[in-house]
Amino acid sequence: MKVGILGCGAIANIITNFAREGKLGVEIKFFYDRDMERAENLASQVDGRVVLDMKDMLNHVDMVIEAASPKSVEEMVPTILKEGKDVMIMSVGGLINPETRLKLEKLAKENKCRIYAPSGAIVGLDGIKAASLGKIQRVTLVTRKPPRSLGITTEKEKILYQGKATEAVKKFPLNINVAATVSMAADQEIEVKIIADPHVDRNMHEVEVVGDFGEFHTTTSNIRCSMNPKTSVLAAYSAIKLLNSLNENFLVGT
Ligand SMILES: NC(=O)c1ccc[n+]([C@@H]2O[C@H](COP(=O)([O-])OP(=O)(O)OC[C@H]3O[C@@H](n4cnc5c(N)ncnc54)[C@H](O)[C@@H]3O)[C@@H](O)[C@H]2O)c1
Incomplete structure (x- = not known):
């Protein structure tokens, strides 16, 4: 499975580190951030490609990990779903409005793709x-x-x-x-x-x-996270665990 990243901050850094160490069950190849330097830095760690517009990665990936901001959920996730690509949303605060959630769910259904919201920084x-x-x-x-x-x-x-x-x-x-x-x-x-x-x-x-x-x-x-104290390391780990579970045949506690 090929994956692209939208938002190359603290969470994306931890995920990419796992990929670099060969501990990720998917291939991370495309990177987009409004701060180009951040995208280039991450892409260089895994021989990935930076795109100037998020849409430019959609023909090449099966899933996009959104790790940018609640606003990007509203502004960019619909475009990803319309292309029939799965999306993993880290900025779940952007889903708290039931109308937004229903709209995205409808798009996912129509385009036969899935929205994943990892457990993030919480247990239970x-x-x-x-x-x-x-x-x-x-x-x-x-x-x-x-x-x-x-x-x-x-x-x-x-x-x-x-x-x-x-x-x-x-x-x-x-x-x-x-x-x-x-x-x-x-x-x-x-x-x-x-x-x-x-x-x-x-x-x-x-x-x-x-x-x-x-x-x-x-x-x-x-x-x-050292890169962003607002963010907890567990949030990034939960995304990695979910990515890895996509290839597993035996699932515990989901
Ligand atoms: N689910 C959870 O429990 C959980 C936990 C921590 C953080 N989060 C959320 O995950 C997201 C990422 O967290 P982080 O700590 O990696 O953030 P971060 O601030 O370290 O990185 C975000 C990156 O996204 C980029 N970005 C922001 N908006 C963008 C846009 N519209 N287009 C392109 N790039 C954009 C920024 O330039 C930055 O590089 C945040 O929204 C955060 O609130 C969720």
Whole structure:
């Protein structure tokens, strides 16, 4: 399977490193970024090709990994799907609006391709998806990050947001991926709290789910990417695991 990358930042760097070390089950050949230097740097690591326009890779790939921004989901993913190419979306915050999601799903259906949204920086989605088959009474997410990861400075713990996930996306478009992924897995609106905490050096997510299956509570304490402290290493790993699973005949815990 040939893959192209849209957005050559922190996540794309980790994925490309795996490819360079021969640990990726797919071939990454095409790179696009609005910052050409970033695309060239990554392409040179795996003997890949830089394209000046994202559309130029579509004739040559089976899948595009979107690792750019929520805006690029709206602006570029429809073009990828119209060409019948699969897409893996990392900026899942761009999918939190149900209208956008339905539009993309319709395009995928019409053009016989698939949209993948990896678990990203959170654990436990398998359990949430299974729980959603019954009735879920409550899903809450508390995200706690160092202030720098949230783009602010503060000496004291500060609640930046408390409310519905769909509203949070307007205020924190780059920090809402986990909320969007959990909402989609639970198939319902979830309650979110975002805290800037100067006492932590990890990006942390606590999820509580209560339903007719019982209840569970998960805590993910994520090491941040050196290239982009807003992003957790686990998010890139989840994309790599999903890519590799496309070639596997034995799947566990999906
Ligand atoms: N699913 C998750 O849990 C999860 C976790 C972390 C990050 N993310 C999301 O994944 C995406 C990538 O994360 P990252 O840390 O690699 O980001 P990054 O900022 O390190 O890199 C993004 C790259 O995309 C490029 N870019 C942005 N918009 C573009 C556009 N419209 N056209 C072309 N290039 C564009 C930028 O120049 C940059 O090089 C972000 O949207 C981020 O919010 C998701």
